[in-house]
Amino acid sequence: MRWGMPQRGVYLLKEVYMAEPSEASSYCRRDSFVVVYIVASLDGGLDVVYGRVKPGALECPAATFTRRFPRAEARSAVKTLVDFAVKVDKVPLFQVNPEVLRFAGLCDDYPLVCEDPAVVIKRLMANAADKRTHSQRGVSTASGMWLVEELARILREKLELDSGFAEVLKRVIEDPDRLRECYV
Amino acid sequence: MYINVLKPRVDPCIFLHSNVDDWLALLGYDFVRELVRRFRHVAAEVDDVARYILENPGIVSIGLRGVEVGGPYRREWRLFVESGYVEPRARARWPYTPNDESLDVRLQVSPCFLLATLTRDVGAVWRNRAASLFSWVSAVPRHKPLEVFREAFPLWLRELGWSHGYVWVAWTRWRDRRNRHLAEWLYWLDTGRMPHIDAIRGRAGAVYETAGRTKKPAAEGLYVSS
Numbered sequence: 001m002r003w004g005m006p007q008r009g010v011y012l013l014k015e016v017y018m019a020e021p022s023e024a025s026s027y028c029r030r031d032s033f034v035v036v037y038i039v040a041s042l043d044g045g046l047d048v049v050y051g052r053v054k055p056g057a058l059e060c061p062a063a064t065f066t067r068r069f070p071r072a073e074a075r076s077a078v079k080t081l082v083d084f085a086v087k088v089d090k091v092p093l094f095q096v097n098p099e100v101l102r103f104a105g106l107c108d109d110y111p112l113v114c115e116d117p118a119v120v121i122k123r124l125m126a127n128a129a130d131k132r133t134h135s136q137r138g139v140s141t142a143s144g145m146w147l148v149e150e151l152a153r154i155l156r157e158k159l160e161l162d163s164g165f166a167e168v169l170k171r172v173i174e175d176p177d178r179l180r181e182c183y184v
Numbered sequence: 185m186y187i188n189v190l191k192p193r194v195d196p197c198i199f200l201h202s203n204v205d206d207w208l209a210l211l212g213y214d215f216v217r218e219l220v221r222r223f224r225h226v227a228a229e230v231d232d233v234a235r236y237i238l239e240n241p242g243i244v245s246i247g248l249r250g251v252e253v254g255g256p257y258r259r260e261w262r263l264f265v266e267s268g269y270v271e272p273r274a275r276a277r278w279p280y281t282p283n284d285e286s287l288d289v290r291l292q293v294s295p296c297f298l299l300a301t302l303t304r305d306v307g308a309v310w311r312n313r314a315a316s317l318f319s320w321v322s323a324v325p326r327h328k329p330l331e332v333f334r335e336a337f338p339l340w341l342r343e344l345g346w347s348h349g350y351v352w353v354a355w356t357r358w359r360d361r362r363n364r365h366l367a368e369w370l371y372w373l374d375t376g377r378m379p380h381i382d383a384i385r386g387r388a389g390a391v392y393e394t395a396g397r398t399k400k401p402a403a404e405g406l407y408v409s410s
Contacts, residue, residue, distance in 0.1 A: 010246050045250025074225040099301060103243040105226035115327060
């Protein structure tokens with residue numbers, strides 16, 4: 001651990017979802033907060049940083065936790081960081097920068113973050129067609145369920161973050177046509 | 185301290201250039217070895233790295249973070265390595281052919297710009313300077329852009345490149361500008377290579393082969409040395 005902000009590195013979260021330093025500073029004036037950054041440092045000079053405040057002139061004390069990884073373990077290093085962000089810090093998965101996941105080769109693990117929804121749907125349709133031909137031959141595969149599972153997971157996540165979302169969901173299920181009105 | 189500086193003889197657009205021999209010749213063995221080392225978790229050798237990068241062009245700058253680059257293109261490389269930005273300008277030079285045709289296609293961004301990290305500002309540049317692109321695709325593709333654009337580009341535009349030649353397309357107008365970026369796109373979609381890198385490698389014939397089809401065939405003798 002080291003006091004201060006990380007010197008350089010690629011941030012795990014999308015810039016849009018990170019808080020402005022001035023915004024965070026106003027919090028620490030009232031209470032004694034510490035801004036925490038977690039860094040996976042890869043050999044050869046790439047740091048992947050998880051933090052929820054943009055780098056900048058920050059008035060709060062900042063603490064940086066660093067762990068070194070060899071280059072070949074970039075994949076597991078980033079995966080650990082994402083797991084921490086999503087499971088411990090309860091950051092919605094969609095705030096993660098897809099380019100970082102893509103660099104780490106984690107797109108197979110988080111397809112909906114990396115891929116365009118259209119691509120995911122196309123692949124799902126191909127899978128479904130595949131499955132139909134399989135089932136005609138009498139072979140059953142359970143691989144087509146990943147999108148449904150992924151969607152369920154996202155909805156659950158959404159509900160955890162915002163309980164008001166349950167009400168929205170209930171109304172949509174009651175009357176699906178109401179959802180269409182929103183897009184007109 | 186300058187021992188480890190890499191000196192590529194080409195700009196970052198090489199990452200969209202699918203010819204691996206050109207990578208070795210222009211980036212140099214040290215650079216390629218460093219690349220393979222840095223992308224070892226997803227690819228085992230140069231060919232795999234090249235394919236992986238061509239399929240996911242937005243990630244190169246992340247992988248290159250911290251590399252020291254010198255040489256004639258150091259300014260562009262530093263910008264790319266440190267902030268993930270590539271200039272959207274067109275790189276290729278096309279022999280002049282008088283041309284007053286105008287195409288109603290606004291595509292004033294080079295395919296190289298796919299390498300730039302897609303921040304909000306970069307997205308704005310895409311929207312403003314490549315407005316026509318978004319009537320063919322809904323968003324800038326971050327995965328397999330070559331395949332996506334090959335499907336997405338309208339056929340009449342591709343045929344324009346085949347029938348009249350890239351040089352002709354480059355000198356057509358869009359409002360008060362020439363369509364030099366568009367010519368780069370068409371060349372890239374057809375060959376998977378960048379025209380200016382082919383020119384550096386002495387494949388001028390491949391780039392300008394269609395010059396003979398233009399309205400000024402004399403230009404061929406002037407510019408094409410094969």
